[in-house]
Amino acid sequence: MIKYSETIRKIAKKILEEKSVDLVIGFKKGTLPLMTEPILINDAEKTDQLYWDSFCSMNLANYLPKKTEKIGIIAKGCDSRNIAVHIVENQIKREQLYIIGVPCKGMVDRRKIISFLNGKEIHEIIESDADITIKGEGFEHTLKKDDYLQDNCKTCMHRNPVIYDAIVGDLVEERKDPDPYDEVKEIEGMESEERWGFFSNIIKDCIRCYACRNACPLCYCPTCFVDESDPQWVGKSIDPTDTMTFHILRAYHCAGRCTDCGACQQACPMDINVRYFTRKLNKDVLDLYNSEAGLSIEKRPPLDTYRPDDYDKFIE
Amino acid sequence: MHFSWISSAEAGKFAEVATEVIENIKKIGPIKKLVKERAEVA
Numbered sequence: 001m002i003k004y005s006e007t008i009r010k011i012a013k014k015i016l017e018e019k020s021v022d023l024v025i026g027f028k029k030g031t032l033p034l035m036t037e038p039i040l041i042n043d044a045e046k047t048d049q050l051y052w053d054s055f056c057s058m059n060l061a062n063y064l065p066k067k068t069e070k071i072g073i074i075a076k077g078c079d080s081r082n083i084a085v086h087i088v089e090n091q092i093k094r095e096q097l098y099i100i101g102v103p104c105k106g107m108v109d110r111r112k113i114i115s116f117l118n119g120k121e122i123h124e125i126i127e128s129d130a131d132i133t134i135k136g137e138g139f140e141h142t143l144k145k146d147d148y149l150q151d152n153c154k155t156c157m158h159r160n161p162v163i164y165d166a167i168v169g170d171l172v173e174e175r176k177d178p179d180p181y182d183e184v185k186e187i188e189g190m191e192s193e194e195r196w197g198f199f200s201n202i203i204k205d206c207i208r209c210y211a212c213r214n215a216c217p218l219c220y221c222p223t224c225f226v227d228e229s230d231p232q233w234v235g236k237s238i239d240p241t242d243t244m245t246f247h248i249l250r251a252y253h254c255a256g257r258c259t260d261c262g263a264c265q266q267a268c269p270m271d272i273n274v275r276y277f278t279r280k281l282n283k284d285v286l287d288l289y290n291s292e293a294g295l296s297i298e299k300r301p302p303l304d305t306y307r308p309d310d311y312d313k314f315i316e
Numbered sequence: 317m318h319f320s321w322i323s324s325a326e327a328g329k330f331a332e333v334a335t336e337v338i339e340n341i342k343k344i345g346p347i348k349k350l351v352k353e354r355a356e357v358a
Contacts, residue, residue: 196349241352315319316333 004052004102007168008074011100015072016044021098024072025060026050033122034110038063050074052168053127054145057107058215059263065091065220073097076104078152078261080161081294082217085257088297091220094163101164103172106153107262108132108145111271116143152262152275155180162295180260181283187276199244199277205270206243208236212274213250215267218257225249251277256285256303257293 012024028039029051036056040063041047052074060073061082071092075083080101086092113122113134126133133142155178160171187195210226213219225233226246234249235242251274258278265275285291288311289302318337322330 235352239352241350244350314317315321 004168005050008052008100008102009047009050011166011168012041012047012050012072013044015098016041016047020070021072022069024050024074024100025063026074026100027052027056027058027060029053030055033125034108034113052102053125054106054108054132055110057109057150057262057266059217059261061086061217062215062263064097064217067092067096070096071098072100074100074102075161075164076102076107077156077158077160077162078104078259080163081158081259082261084163084294084297085259085301086217088294088299088301089257094297098166099161099164101161101167103161103167103169104153104156104159105172106145106149106156106159108148109150109266112148113143116141116148150262150266151273152260152265154178155182156260158259158292158295163297181279181286183276184280184283187280199247200240202276203243203247203272203274204240206238206247206272207270208238208243208246209269211267211269212264212272215263216254217261217263218254219250225253247274247277250274251281254278255281256289256291256301258282259292259294 008026012026015021016024023040023042024047025038025040027036028049030036034055036051036053036058038058038060039049041049056074056076059079059082060075061079064071064073064083064086073079073083080099083092083097083099087094087097113132117134117136120136120139122134122136124135126135127145130145131142132145132148133140155175157175157178157180159174161167187198190198208226210224213224213226226236234245258281260275260279260282262275264278265273268274282292285293285302291299291302293301318333318340320333322333
């Protein structure tokens with residue numbers, strides 16, 4: 001994957017020089033190991049700052065809503081689906097975008113590496129196609145990337161970008177086998193009390209920092225319901241009721257729109273897997289409307305269209 | 317949650333559904349989840 005960097009730089013340089021875009025949104029190497037930073041570049045001479053490795057997990061589609069410039073943007077499979085969601089939701093026009101697609105074999109979860117190292121400091125990381133070598137004071141480990149992928153990447157069925165203008169490498173083979181909703185089914189099987197306990201437990205450490213919301217490309221409302229004070233929809237404390245209200249509502253706002261890119265989970269400073277909420281809704285939308293978000297820019301989202309054969313068993 | 321479709325001409329059905337809804341809710345009892353107690357002040 002690391003070899004993509006060179007291709008990304010070349011494409012970005014070309015489109016900036018040709019002035020087919022005003023700026024390119026991509027990643028640069030972070031100042032800490034296992035970290036990357038988003039970067040906006042408007043000068044072709046500065047494109048050598050662009051970078052790609054297996055830690056580019058942030059979803060850059062987050063920067064697109066209401067932009068007026070012509071934009072080049074780097075997109076993995078999930079990011080491209082969020083770009084499609086933005087186009088369908090009129091947040092940006094397809095003509096404004098030059099999408100640099102990245103076929104993706106999954107992002108490595110930095111937290112899994114950190115927990116493997118158990119506090120040891122990383123000095124250097126070398127990435128190859130399948131492995132990642134971590135060096136530090138007195139140790140060197142070579143780990144299989146597949147064993148340390150982000151949870152959402154492990155069951156990802158859309159690794160190739162769904163829309164793009166240029167692609168930085170050969171398309172990768174899509175997975176056929178995983179059931180991304182294994183865990184969801186398990187939770188669905190619980191009794192109501194047990195399920196309530198399960199979800200309460202997941203969010204017990206939530207500090208209501210809203211990092212999950214801020215990292216999410218879907219959350220572009222000018223005023224989020226949690227920031228509204230008149231009326232105040234949800235209390236601003238970390239009372240368990242307020243926290244649960246926030247998480248349930250956040251998830252429902254993503255229903256039929258979420259691509260399970262994992263940005264929310266990665267952004268959480270308390271290591272809460274907020275995807276437990278969104279994945280259930282993704283499964284419901286798939287089961288009830290046979291729809292997955294962001295696979296096409298032609299199709300309207302399931303929750304803003306009516307079909308006479310829509311699921312209606314809840315009406316008695 | 318209950319959803320139903322009742323025509324304005326169906327007074328009987330309205331009464332039936334309303335009764336059923338109330339009975340079901342009584343069976344479940346008062347809400348215990350997502351209830352926020354006000355802090356007690358002296």
